[in-house]
Amino acid sequence: xxxxxxxxxxxxxxxxxxxxAGTLEAPADIAWTITAAALVFFMQxxxxxxxxxMSRAKNAINVIMKNYADMCYGVIAFWLVxxxxxxxxxxxxxxxxxxxxxxxxxxxxxxxxxxxxxAATAATIVSGAVAERMRFTPYVISSMIVTGLIYPLYxxxxxxxxxxxxxxxxxxxxxxxxxxxxxHSIGGWxxxxxxxxxxxxxxxxxxxxxxxxxxxHNLPMVALGGFILWLGWFxxxxxxxxxxxxxxxxxxxxxxxxxxxxxxAALMTQRLLRQPILMSLGVxxxxxxxxxxxxxCATVTPAFALLIGAIGGAISVLxxxxxxxxxxxxxxxxxxxxxxxxxxxxxxAGLFYKGDLFNLDRIVVQLIGISTAFLWAFPTAFLVFWxxxxxxxxxxxxxxxxxxxxxxxHAEIGYPEFQNDxxxxxxx
Amino acid sequence: xxxxxxDIARRRRALHVGLTGALDEAQVLxxxxxxxxxxxxxxxxxxxxxxxxxxxxxxxPPKQRHEMRMGIYQALLRYDAGREPIPETRPAGAxxxxxxxxxxxxxxxxxxxxxAEYAVFHALLQQLMDGLLRIEALARHDVIQSLQQQQGxxxxxxxxxxxxxxxxxxxxxxxxxxxxPAEVLSDAVHALYVALCVAVGPVATDQLLARAVRAxxxxxxxxxxxxxxxx
Numbered sequence: 001x002x003x004x005x006x007x008x009x010x011x012x013x014x015x016x017x018x019x020x021a022g023t024l025e026a027p028a029d030i031a032w033t034i035t036a037a038a039l040v041f042f043m044q045x046x047x048x049x050x051x052x053x054m055s056r057a058k059n060a061i062n063v064i065m066k067n068y069a070d071m072c073y074g075v076i077a078f079w080l081v082x083x084x085x086x087x088x089x090x091x092x093x094x095x096x097x098x099x100x101x102x103x104x105x106x107x108x109x110x111x112x113x114x115x116x117x118x119a120a121t122a123a124t125i126v127s128g129a130v131a132e133r134m135r136f137t138p139y140v141i142s143s144m145i146v147t148g149l150i151y152p153l154y155x156x157x158x159x160x161x162x163x164x165x166x167x168x169x170x171x172x173x174x175x176x177x178x179x180x181x182x183x184h185s186i187g188g189w190x191x192x193x194x195x196x197x198x199x200x201x202x203x204x205x206x207x208x209x210x211x212x213x214x215x216x217h218n219l220p221m222v223a224l225g226g227f228i229l230w231l232g233w234f235x236x237x238x239x240x241x242x243x244x245x246x247x248x249x250x251x252x253x254x255x256x257x258x259x260x261x262x263x264x265a266a267l268m269t270q271r272l273l274r275q276p277i278l279m280s281l282g283v284x285x286x287x288x289x290x291x292x293x294x295x296x297c298a299t300v301t302p303a304f305a306l307l308i309g310a311i312g313g314a315i316s317v318l319x320x321x322x323x324x325x326x327x328x329x330x331x332x333x334x335x336x337x338x339x340x341x342x343x344x345x346x347x348x349a350g351l352f353y354k355g356d357l358f359n360l361d362r363i364v365v366q367l368i369g370i371s372t373a374f375l376w377a378f379p380t381a382f383l384v385f386w387x388x389x390x391x392x393x394x395x396x397x398x399x400x401x402x403x404x405x406x407x408x409x410h411a412e413i414g415y416p417e418f419q420n421d422x423x424x425x426x427x428x
Numbered sequence: 429x430x431x432x433x434x435d436i437a438r439r440r441r442a443l444h445v446g447l448t449g450a451l452d453e454a455q456v457l458x459x460x461x462x463x464x465x466x467x468x469x470x471x472x473x474x475x476x477x478x479x480x481x482x483x484x485x486x487x488x489p490p491k492q493r494h495e496m497r498m499g500i501y502q503a504l505l506r507y508d509a510g511r512e513p514i515p516e517t518r519p520a521g522a523x524x525x526x527x528x529x530x531x532x533x534x535x536x537x538x539x540x541x542x543x544a545e546y547a548v549f550h551a552l553l554q555q556l557m558d559g560l561l562r563i564e565a566l567a568r569h570d571v572i573q574s575l576q577q578q579q580g581x582x583x584x585x586x587x588x589x590x591x592x593x594x595x596x597x598x599x600x601x602x603x604x605x606x607x608x609p610a611e612v613l614s615d616a617v618h619a620l621y622v623a624l625c626v627a628v629g630p631v632a633t634d635q636l637l638a639r640a641v642r643a644x645x646x647x648x649x650x651x652x653x654x655x656x657x658x659x
Contacts, residue, residue: 056631056634058634201630202622202625202626202630203625203626203628203629203630203633204629204630206626206629207437207438207570207573207626208437208438208441212629212630212631213631214629214630214631215631398618398622399618401630402618402621402622402659403659422634422637422638422641422656422659423656423659424656424657424659
């Protein structure tokens with residue numbers, strides 16, 4: 001397409017330094033990136049609290065176990081193949097070096113640990129959506145495939161490479177500074193595939209199609225989880241500079257503003273829809289705002305950050321409603337928050353690019369990136385879930401749903417003092 | 429559930445809304461029974477005939493008969509044809525959804541002959557259904573329908589599954605299974621649990637089950653066979 005070449009070259013010239021442009025050799029850069037990696041790691045506890053709190057008491061341990069598995073098995077998959085696929089020498093489509101990396105260079109090790117935390121974040125988005133009915137073993141397998149293949153391959157197109165070569169999306173000028181699409185949409189679309197493959201929880205939808213609420217067992221946990229995620233986001237977005245540079249300041253400001261307006265807009269949307277103003281949807285709105293600002297956090301002004309976050313918050317509420325109408329059971333609202341808001345944030349990065357507002361060429365590139373994320377992650381994840389369903393089985397039996405996955409999958413229950421009535425008494 | 433079954437359930441709920449404005453609670457139950465037996469599957473469009481038969485059965489005066497017919501048409505137009513969400517049709521005292529379950533007192537347990545396993549099993553089922561009907565007076569139909577849909581996929585024998593449906597319908601027919609091992613009885617409890625989840629949702633069902641277990645623990649037989657072994 002020769003006609004596209006000139007605008008694309010211009011786009012590339014205008015695009016800021018990629019997320020990992022720092023050399024990671026200066027002590028301050030290393031200190032900041034490692035701190036940011038720790039903050040992103042801490043987000044796992046936010047996810048665990050939020051998803052655990054939103055599930056029923058009899059499934060809380062199972063959900064938290066899946067969060068642990070995402071982090072721990074994800075490390076293995078990402079180290080084995082994911083890192084090489086994503087950041088190895090890139091032909092445009094995938095990385096082909098640095099598998100089982102030895103990380104001899106200190107800067108490589110710093111970069112690796114930071115990226116490892118991102119990979120685990122993408123995987124853990126799925127666990128909340130499929131909560132309360134997916135068996136643990138197939139979940140772990142799918143999680144490893146997300147961190148070892150689905151996430152890194154898209155990452156190679158959008159962010160590759162750290163060494164030589166360049167991913168095809170990145171070479172077009174695609175902007176996703178910290179991963180609205182690379183991390184969040186990919187996780188969201190994998191979650192959508194899982195939700196469709198699994199089907200809804202027992203009784204989630206009435207015979208006439210009405211959605212029934214299945215309230216979480218601990219809303220204070222949800223609120224605390226939301227705050228921890230928010231805290232972690234400063235590392236997630238701010239750390240993506242890979243340098244202790246002054247631009248971390250504006251990134252942090254934009255991040256915080258978008259989270260705040262996401263929460264406010266979620267409340268206003270509920271109000272406009274004449275729904276009760278739910279805290280759980282408010283927390284999801286804040287996270288929706290944070291997801292949305294993840295791609296454009298370094299390339300928009302604070303005013304646009306406010307707008308991007310607000311639209312993200314509204315999308316998280318409206319998206320949850322849409323899923324209910326479609327009778328798709330997303331236990332925690334992960335698909336609207338990460339999938340839909342991720343797509344919106346990626347588009348917003350093109351729309352509101354500082355100094356180059358509403359550039360149609362840039363918007364087209366962003367749309368290509370958004371649709372590529374869906375067209376790659378959703379069918380691939382669905383195929384993975386379908387194969388698991390046909391081979392080892394994906395879904396817990398209805399008896400296990402009755403007993404709770406804590407007991408049936410792990411032989412442990414979260415709150416033994418309060419769950420005696422419904423805890424299976426053995427033998428039968 | 430198939431679209432046809434969904435439509436039938438929806439029309440029934442719409443009908444329930446229409447009837448509630450014109451009849452008292454007992455009459456509504458009679459009306460819905462007539463609907464289920466003679467109209468729901470066979471002639472769901474025969475509203476005039478349904479009204480005529482029901483009026484004759486209940487001996488309704490012309491004015492009430494007219495009000496009932498208008499109420500039914502309005503409800504069907506609004507909720508069935510118009511596809512608006514149908515409001516809850518629980519008895520007033522049971523509104524507030526699942527919190528109502530927690531405050532329900534247990535009903536007295538009736539003793540049955542048979543081994544301890546069966547006594548506990550029977551008490552569990554009895555308490556489950558009793559609690560269910562107290563929060564959703566018209567849920568029996570949905571439970572039966574759900575059990576019928578499970579048939580064929582259930583791990584229960586066909587005979588026991590049919591007996592369970594019969595028991596839900598009129599509280600009889602399970603005595604022949606008193607000697608069944610606890611594993612089989614546990615499967616029957618689970619089949620009913622699934623049907624309740626479909627009828628009133630998983631949250632209310634878990635609360636009903638917890639209430640039933642607590643009540644069954646009061647049986648003398650529960651000292652020998654804990655109700656939790658049937659879960």
